[in-house]
Amino acid sequence: MPDALKLLTTRRSFKPFELAGPAPTAAEIDTLLTVASRVPDHGKLTPWRFIVFEGEARRAAGAAIAAAFRVKYPEASPEHVEAERERLARAPLVVAVVSRAGPHVKIPEWEQVLSAGAAAMSLVLAANALGYGTSWITEWYAYDRGVLDALGLAPHERIAGFIHIGRPPGPPEDRPRPSLDQIATRFST
Numbered sequence: 001m002p003d004a005l006k007l008l009t010t011r012r013s014f015k016p017f018e019l020a021g022p023a024p025t026a027a028e029i030d031t032l033l034t035v036a037s038r039v040p041d042h043g044k045l046t047p048w049r050f051i052v053f054e055g056e057a058r059r060a061a062g063a064a065i066a067a068a069f070r071v072k073y074p075e076a077s078p079e080h081v082e083a084e085r086e087r088l089a090r091a092p093l094v095v096a097v098v099s100r101a102g103p104h105v106k107i108p109e110w111e112q113v114l115s116a117g118a119a120a121m122s123l124v125l126a127a128n129a130l131g132y133g134t135s136w137i138t139e140w141y142a143y144d145r146g147v148l149d150a151l152g153l154a155p156h157e158r159i160a161g162f163i164h165i166g167r168p169p170g171p172p173e174d175r176p177r178p179s180l181d182q183i184a185t186r187f188s189t
């Protein structure tokens with residue numbers, strides 16, 4: 001089987017904390033972002049952007065997550081708040097894929113959102129092609145206005161995913177997949 005197909009038919013997600021260092025190099029991160037930005041994009045609107053969290057910046061962002069968590073749950077234990085601070089520090093690299101979809105005279109917003117999903121998936125595949133494991137997650141903080149403000153998202157921007165990237169512990173265990181006869185039909189008259 002060609003390498004590309006082998007990757008596509010065997011790729012699986014890992015848990016963020018399973019992904020170890022070393023993080024991708026600066027050159028590898030450029031490759032990841034270059035691949036992620038090479039996706040179908042109706043109208044060439046570039047309706048997405050990326051925020052890279054690496055090194056200590058992961059905990060600086062985590063401070064905003066912990067602060068928002070405290071506001072949401074004032075009764076939370078200090079241990080729980082500390083755990084929230086580590087959210088983006090579980091893997092050595094996290095890339096937020098941000099959707100910038102908005103009203104447009106010609107291009108439906110839905111198609112712009114789909115393009116952001118394509119960018120996120122291309123990022124995942126590129127990271128796996130480089131030998132890393134990935135975890136595409138959103139979790140509660142992707143939907144918290146206080147966190148989004150702290151990360152610099154404009155009101156119309158949304159998180160498509162926080163893509164966690166790092167060295168996988170080993171080959172992944174597979175999970176059940178839908179059978180093709182449940183999800184695919186052949187149109188006939």
Ligand SMILES: Cc1cc2nc3c(=O)[nH]c(=O)nc-3n(C[C@H](O)[C@H](O)[C@H](O)COP(=O)(O)O)c2cc1C
Pocket residue numbers: 011012013014135136137138139140160161175
């Ligand atoms: C937009 C989006 C958001 C997701 N958010 C989460 C999440 O917050 N937590 C989680 O456990 N899985 C989340 N997932 C699911 C995982 O990325 C992954 O699909 C699942 O663990 C099984 O992955 P696999 O089929 O790639 O192995 C999300 C998936 C997508 C597409």
